[in-house]
Amino acid sequence: MARINHDTIDLWQGWQRRELRVDRCADCGTWVFPPRPFCPDCWSDTLVGTVLTGAGRLVSYSRPRVAPGAPPVVSGVVALTEAPGVRLLARIEGIEPERVTLGMQLALGWWEDAGGVYPQFGPVDADQVRLPADAARGADADADADAAGGAGQGAA
Amino acid sequence: MTGRERAAIVGIGWSELARDSGVGPGSLVARAARAAVLDSGVARDAIDGVVGVYGTDSPTLWPGYVVDALGLPDVRWWDTAQPPSVTALSTAANAVLTGNCDYALCYHGKYRWANTSVVGRGDPLRQAPAHEFDPGLDHALVEHGGSMLWAARVMREHMALHGSTREDFARISVNNRTNAARNPRAVFRTPLTVDDYLAAPMVDDPMCLLDMDAPIDGALAVVVTTERRARDLPHPSVLVEAFGSALPARNDGLLWPEADGIAARRAVGNLFARSDLTPADIDLAYPYDGFTILAMLWLEALYTKPGEGPALLRESWSDDEQRLRLFGRIPVCTHGGNLSEGRATQGFGSVIEAVQQLRGDAGERQVDAARSAVITGGMAGTNRSTILVGG
Numbered sequence: 248m249a250r251i252n253h254d255t256i257d258l259w260q261g262w263q264r265r266e267l268r269v270d271r272c273a274d275c276g277t278w279v280f281p282p283r284p285f286c287p288d289c290w291s292d293t294l295v296g297t298v299l300t301g302a303g304r305l306v307s308y309s310r311p312r313v314a315p316g317a318p319p320v321v322s323g324v325v326a327l328t329e330a331p332g333v334r335l336l337a338r339i340e341g342i343e344p345e346r347v348t349l350g351m352q353l354a355l356g357w358w359e360d361a362g363g364v365y366p367q368f369g370p371v372d373a374d375q376v377r378l379p380a381d382a383a384r385g386a387d388a389d390a391d392a393d394a395a396g397g398a399g400q401g402a403a
Numbered sequence: 404m405t406g407r408e409r410a411a412i413v414g415i416g417w418s419e420l421a422r423d424s425g426v427g428p429g430s431l432v433a434r435a436a437r438a439a440v441l442d443s444g445v446a447r448d449a450i451d452g453v454v455g456v457y458g459t460d461s462p463t464l465w466p467g468y469v470v471d472a473l474g475l476p477d478v479r480w481w482d483t484a485q486p487p488s489v490t491a492l493s494t495a496a497n498a499v500l501t502g503n504c505d506y507a508l509c510y511h512g513k514y515r516w517a518n519t520s521v522v523g524r525g526d527p528l529r530q531a532p533a534h535e536f537d538p539g540l541d542h543a544l545v546e547h548g549g550s551m552l553w554a555a556r557v558m559r560e561h562m563a564l565h566g567s568t569r570e571d572f573a574r575i576s577v578n579n580r581t582n583a584a585r586n587p588r589a590v591f592r593t594p595l596t597v598d599d600y601l602a603a604p605m606v607d608d609p610m611c612l613l614d615m616d617a618p619i620d621g622a623l624a625v626v627v628t629t630e631r632r633a634r635d636l637p638h639p640s641v642l643v644e645a646f647g648s649a650l651p652a653r654n655d656g657l658l659w660p661e662a663d664g665i666a667a668r669r670a671v672g673n674l675f676a677r678s679d680l681t682p683a684d685i686d687l688a689y690p691y692d693g694f695t696i697l698a699m700l701w702l703e704a705l706y707t708k709p710g711e712g713p714a715l716l717r718e719s720w721s722d723d724e725q726r727l728r729l730f731g732r733i734p735v736c737t738h739g740g741n742l743s744e745g746r747a748t749q750g751f752g753s754v755i756e757a758v759q760q761l762r763g764d765a766g767e768r769q770v771d772a773a774r775s776a777v778i779t780g781g782m783a784g785t786n787r788s789t790i791l792v793g794g
Contacts, residue, residue, distance in 0.1 A: 250542035253528045259543050281539030281658075307563075307660045309555035310608035322549030322607075324556055324658060334658040336548035349563045358547075365547035 254282050257296065263364050265357045267301045269330050270294040278330035301355020302328040303335075303368055310344055319344045325353055325368050341369030410496035410643040411633035411794065414443025414626035415755050418512075420590050420747055424620035431622035431747075432464040432512040433472040439624035440473070444637040445506045450475050450626070452504030454495040456511040456749070457483035464512050464622075473508075480504035486511070487691060487780030488623070488751035489787040493646045495627040505628060511751040512622035537655055545657060553656035554615075554782075555607035558696040560660045562609060565710030569609065572695040573600035574716045575735075576613045576742060578727045579692060583739025585768045588752070590619055590745045594725070613742075614695040621747030623755055633794065640794025641761045644775070647674025647788045654783040662783035663697060667704035671779065674788045680775060682706055685790070687760055687776035688733050689753035692740040701779040702735075737768050750780040754791075761793040 251259045261268040270279040272286035273293040285292045308323040321339040339347055340356065353368040416438025418424070418431040432455075440447055453466040453475070466481040480503040484491040488511045495507035545551065561567050577597055583589035595613065603611040633640040649669035653659045675681060682705045690701035703712040706729060719727045719735075727735045738756035741748050757776035759765040779788040 251528065251544075252538060252541055254538050255541040255544055256528060259541070262543075281537060281544070283539060287652075307556035307560040309550055309552065309559055309610065310605070311550035311552065311555075312604070312606055320549040322556075324660060336545045336657055338547070338549045349560065363543060365543075 254284075258282055259363070261296070261298075262357075262366065265364060267299045267355060267366060268296040269299055269327070269333055271297045271330070278327075278333045280330070280333040280335075297330075299327060299329045299355075301366065301368070302371075303353040303355065304328060305339065305347070305349055305351045305353055305368075306334060307349060308339060308347055321347055323347075323353075323368065335366060337365070338367045339369065340367050408500060409630045410499055410627055411630050412492075412625050412641045412643065412754070412758050412791070413628055413633050413636045413638060414439040414441070414445065415624070415758050416440070416442055417588060417623040417755060418621055420588055420619055420621035420744055422590065422617075422619055422745075426620075428464060428512055428620070428622075429468055429472060431620060432469060432510050432624070435512070435622035435624040436469055436473055436508055436510050439510075439626050440508060442638070443506075443626035445626055445628070447473065448476050450506050450508050451478055452480040452495065452498050452507030453478055454482045454484060454491050454498065454507055454509045456486055456488055456491045456751075464510070469508070469510065475508075478504075480507070485785050486749040487785065487787060488749050488754060489646070489778055489780040489789050490785070491751075492625065492627065492643070492754060492789065493648075493787055495625075496643050496646070499627055499629050505632065507627045508624065509627055510622060510624040511749065512747065540655070540657065550607050551657070552607040552610065553660065554663075554694040554696055555610040557656055557660040557663050557700075558609050558614070558694070561664075561696060561699065561710075565713065567699065567710075567713040569601060569611075570597060571713040571716055572614060572699065573597040574720050574727060575692065575695040575698045576600050577725055579736045579740040579742045581724070581726045582734075582737050582768070583743030585766075586738045586743065586756075588755075589739045589743040591617070591739070591743045596725070610694070610696075616693050616741040616744075616746040616748075619745030619747045621745065623748060623751040625754060625758070630794070638764075639762050641758045642792050642794050644680065644790040644792045645674055645677035647671065647677060648786055649673055650786075651783065656783055659783070664700045664703070664709060666783035666786055667697075667700045667779065668709070670786050670788050671701075671704040674777075674779075674790065678790050680790060680792075682777065683730070685775045685777045686733065686773045687737060687757060687770060688729060688735045689737075689740070689757060689776060689778040690735065691750055691753075691780045691782075691786075692736060692742050693746070693749065693782075695742075697782055698736075698740070702729075705777065705779065706730075734770055737765070737770060750778065753778045753780075754789075757791050761791060 274291040277288040303325040306324040495509040690698040692698040
């Protein structure tokens with residue numbers, strides 16, 4: 248089992264359904280991540296999980312050393328376009344590491360290992376080498392997210 | 404500022420710093436602490452306060468152990484503090500200034516522990532987070548991201564936004580190693596060149612092996628009392644002019660690479676607001692160098708606008724000496740910093756070195772007429788900085 252705790256299990260379980268769900272304050276509209284007990288802006292307890300499409304922008308990245316012969320890893324800080332103030336640490340896939348640039352627009356995908364399902368991001372430009380793994384599922388999620396995002400907006 | 408009573412550092416001590424000391428963490432701390440008390444001239448039985456650095460990475464030594472190991476009979480105040488080590492120094496200084504104790508022993512130790520797991524086996528959700536400062540950043544939520552080395556992303560952002568180059572960071576690394584060649588405490592003393600830096604293996608591109616301190620075994624300690632009591636002790640007084648700190652919102656470098664620069668600037672502002680001195684008045688600079696990018700950000704916070712650190716380093720670089728002299732005058736990390744003394748020190752080495760310099764007791768490293776030092780410590784989520792002056 249992945250190492251998760253009482254504060255993070257809801258988020259983690261969303262990932263296992265390939266769903267990027269971020270809390271938003273129903274009273275003031277603030278997006279809240281990492282998980283917090285209440286809204287850090289207005290202290291309201293009313294946080295509502297809201298599913299996002301996962302459009303993002305690359306804030307910074309590094310390229311950790313990997314074992315000889317292993318595929319390169321790009322470790323990125325991604326700011327979510329739909330949720331100002333929310334960032335994830337995730338792998339950047341679907342692009343040669345040399346072509347990664349700060350500020351590039353990114354789309355959400357998912358990858359899986361024995362421990363679970365995790366978000367990853369890749370370039371949105373279709374001309375890029377390949378989309379992040381599981382782009383098709385990402386497209387399905389988009390439709391759901393539009394509906395959920397709309398409801399979230401209404402509540403705010 | 405005039406009129407305030409200040410704390411004074413009256414004794415310094417350290418254990419051997421080594422990749423493998425061959426002794427346990429208690430031995431290291433006890434040896435450093437004994438040396439500091441002996442250096443201070445304070446009678447062992449008069450030590451009535453103990454403050455230790457405890458936490459982050461792994462626990463170090465609880466004050467109760469130190470009381471027993473040194474046989475301190477009458478301790479009436481104890482506390483712990485997180486790295487960087489100036490945090491513990493500030494806790495000890497506050498304790499003597501408020502009268503909770505008269506002579507505080509203050510220590511820091513680090514040991515290369517094997518990981519252990521003790522409690523909570525019955526509850527699979529009772530997990531320590533991957534990032535110890537934030538229970539919302541669990542292992543599963545970040546470890547898949549490829550690298551927990553946040554500072555590499557801070558460095559990348561600085562390079563992209565401000566045009567800093569690997570040669571700029573090399574100057575910090577080479578400067579410190581040049582200075583370490585004259586520091587018998589340092590673990591890494593072989594001189595380096597900029598070319599050596601450029602050839603070093605990447606650990607997390609753009610961060611290479613020579614951008615980071617290495618884990619070692621070791622401990623360091625000081626004895627702190629008030630300025631008035633310090634006058635009766637053998638060494639020239641070294642006074643704590645001021646402390647400063649900042650803990651801004653969004654301080655976690657894992658998600659906010661810009662946070663370290665913001666925090667450094669605020670912390671320096673808060674530090675110098677507590678003194679009549681300005682950064683340009685200071686004779687010795689000890690920017691925290693657990694990573695070279697942190698030293699860059701602290702130097703910018705002290706002396707330049709954001710992003711102008713690389714230009715400062717270029718102007719301050721001496722090819723002949725292979726070291727920095729800011730504005731042609733101020734040396735940087737005269738002992739070699741954490742980069743050379745290793746990751747046992749977490750800033751405490753700068754305290755020891757600054758005390759030696761301000762006493763005029765730094766041997767072949769001695770900087771002429773050094774009267775003041777600034778020590779900046781840590782990063783956005785944990786920082787504390789201080790100005791020390793000769794008495």
